[in-house]
Amino acid sequence: MIWLTWRQFRVAAATAAAALVVLAAALALTGPGLASGYSAGITACARDGGCPRFFDRFFDDHQLPFLAVTLVVLILPALLGLFWGAPLVTRELEAGTHLLVWNQSITRTRWLAVKLTFTGLAAVAAAGLCSLVATWWSAPLDRSAAPGFGLMDPLVFGARGIVPMAYAAFAFVLGVTVGMLVRRTVPAMAVTLVLFAAVQIVMPLAVRPHLLPPVGASFALGPENVDSFGKAGDQEFPHLTLESAIPGDTGAWVLSSRLTDPSGRVAGGEGLPATVRVSTTSGPCGPSQQSREPGKGFESCIAEINRLGYRQEAVYQPFERFWPFQWIETGIYALLTAGLAGLCFRWIRRRLS
Amino acid sequence: MSAALHARDLGKRYGRRWALRDCTVDIPAGHVVGLVGPNGAGKTTLLKLAAGQLTPTSGTITVLGGRPTGEPAQLARIGFVAQDTPVYAGLSVADHLRLGARLNPGWDAALARDRVERLGLDPRHRAGKLSGGQRAQLALTLGLAKRPELLILDEPVAALDPLARREFLQGLMEAVAEHELSVVLSSHLVSDLERTCDYLIVLVGSRVRAAGEVEDLLATHHRLTGPRRSPDRLPGDWQVVSARHTDRQSTLIVRTDAPIHDPAWSVSQVTLEDLVLAYMDEPAPAHLRPVLEVKR
Structure with a gap:
């Protein structure tokens, strides 16, 4: 049975292997250059203290390949579900060959078990390999990533570590299950894509933030969590926009970040500018102070705003939860996969033919 | 005689539609059995149930x-x-x-190799590029x-041209003679069955309308032509399979074990095709007409 599975699968396997080799080769060629550029930059910026600026520039320079590699890892499980999972059974049903193979002296449960295990493991291996090279290649970029592109952020989290393997297993078995229910390859592929995309959107939006209770805290304002601060000519008070970042926990996944005023009311947040009632005619934010200490003016003005009682109220998942989250999410998808596989076995015994 | 297949009140439902309903049939072993009936009679469903490809919704089936x-x-x-x-x-x-x-412990590799060789199939040839006849032969192998x-064959020759059809059936007959296996073969073409089968079952609307050895069926069915007569004035032991009437004349196909002596009727032989068509045409509701079986 393993022979037959391999015989039917080998063209698809070779195609995927070739694509993976191309990807791995491209990343292997560019990876060392990226890493050495990063370490050279770090050494240089450590001397002159311009590391935040270096991070910005370095990430900006490589943002396109970074996004491309991340997307490949995100999309691969869906492709495996579509092209390996959905046709696994429908192809037999459409050609009528299930009647041939199910009449050999082997139960159809065993037939399905071998096909699911063998092809499923290949899918997991492909996703694992892809995630491994992507994680290795983008390590310098993950360390210098702009807010929103950190390891914990939804876009990147699913393309690093071990979760891509769980996604691939789930997408594959989802494809097989849908194929069994729909019984036609192309509609099964469409349904698989829609369902998998829905799960992949619901997971980071509604489930992942609650895998562990998020941390809520209030932080003084500073260069790390203030994105911009300024005053338009016709306004009485300046506006402050918060950065989605947690002071002292770079790379944390910020679920909400709001500015509260001295009375504790929410003044604004979630990336929108909020009015800060601080005098710009006198005091540390006044023009005289600004001209006396150019360059230092921002810090003393922020210190004044902090003194008045403005704070960042943030709810977030700390960066050190990256691996716990990876394991928990892998477990969840493994359970889903096992459930769907159980459904497949019930269905092939009871209903199909 | 042992039964190759025995079904009792067998039914298979897809959603609300019954593909086969209340089917009771006995197929003896040691025959080449032809299963014939119109489209939708339930032939394919019956054979799939027998092969274990489907599970029955109701009733029981035993095979061997x-x-x-x-x-x-x-x-x-x-x-x-x-x-x-x-x-x-x-x-x-x-x-x-x-x-x-690899998938059959009892696989006869020599038989398979010989057959493929005799058929002139190139082992390296892709099955997708074979002709319909060659593909059927490969499936049979x-x-x-x-x-x-x-061996159960569901309309194996339906899509083949006459030559390929003859070759396929010939190959089947040779294999049957050589290996002494029972065969059930479905078709809606009586001419195919006439050459190959020694036992015939006519299945119409899930019901067995006639079943028996081909020789017996032919010996007990007669075509009668004579002056028009109403059906209730016919001898009681006649089973009227079909009746056609014009103003003056009646043409009947009847089944009877007794010889026909009435000089009013001119008696002629029926062919297997006439017989099958007569049963397939039969409009009478099932409950009025007992299921007919040739007694042996």
Whole structure:
């Protein structure tokens, strides 16, 4: 049975292997250059203290390949579900060959078990390999990533570590299950894509933030969590926009970040500018102070705003939860996969033919 | 005589539609049985149930004394060549033989090799590029080389041209003679069955309308032509299968074991085709007309 599975699968396997080799080769060629550029930059910026600026520039320079590699890892499980999972059974049903193979002296449960295990493991291996090279290649970029592109952020989290393997297993078995229910390859592929995309959107939006209770805290304002601060000519008070970042926990996944005023009311947040009632005619934010200490003016003005009682109220998942989250999410998808596989076995015994 | 297949009140429902309902049929072993009936009579469903490809919704079926549950031991005893003789288009002829060898403990490699050689099939040829006749032969080879006790073929020649059809049936007959297996073969073409089968079952609307050895069926059915007569004035032991009346004349096909002496009737032989058509035409509701079986 393993022979037959391999015989039917080998063209698809070779195609995927070739694509993976191309990807791995491209990343292997560019990876060392990226890493050495990063370490050279770090050494240089450590001397002159311009590391935040270096991070910005370095990430900006490589943002396109970074996004491309991340997307490949995100999309691969869906492709495996579509092209390996959905046709696994429908192809037999459409050609009528299930009647041939199910009449050999082997139960159809065993037939399905071998096909699911063998092809499923290949899918997991492909996703694992892809995630491994992507994680290795983008390590310098993950360390210098702009807010929103950190390891914990939804876009990147699913393309690093071990979760891509769980996604691939789930997408594959989802494809097989849908194929069994729909019984036609192309509609099964469409349904698989829609369902998998829905799960992949619901997971980071509604489930992942609650895998562990998020941390809520209030932080003084500073260069790390203030994105911009300024005053338009016709306004009485300046506006402050918060950065989605947690002071002292770079790379944390910020679920909400709001500015509260001295009375504790929410003044604004979630990336929108909020009015800060601080005098710009006198005091540390006044023009005289600004001209006396150019360059230092921002810090003393922020210190004044902090003194008045403005704070960042943030709810977030700390960066050190990256691996716990990876394991928990892998477990969840493994359970889903096992459930769907159980459904497949019930269905092939009871209903199909 | 042992039964190759025994079904009692067998039914299979898809959603709300019954593909087969209340089917009771006995198929004796040691015959080449032709299963004939119009489209939608339930032939394919019955054969799939017998091969263990479907599970019945109601009733019971035993094949070779066992239930076709899809267990390996039972699967090994039954060969099944499905409608349109499916094979893997991407696999070569040799791959198919390898598939058979790996998935069947009782695989007869010599038989398979010899058959493929005799058919002139190139083992390296992809099955998808074979002609319809060659594909059917390959499917038959797979069915035979697992050495089943019962071989079930569902409309194996429906899509073949007359020459390929004859070759296929000839190959089947040779294999039957050589390996002494029981065969159930469905078709809606009586001429195919006439050459190959020694036992015939007419299935119409899930009911067996006639069943028996071909010789007996032919010997007990007669075509009668005579002056018009109302059906209730016919002898009681006549089973009227079909009746056509014009103003003056009646043409009947009747089944009777007794010789016909009435000089008013001119008696002629029926062909197998006449007989089958007569049963398939039969409009009478099932409850009025008892299911007919030739007694032996």
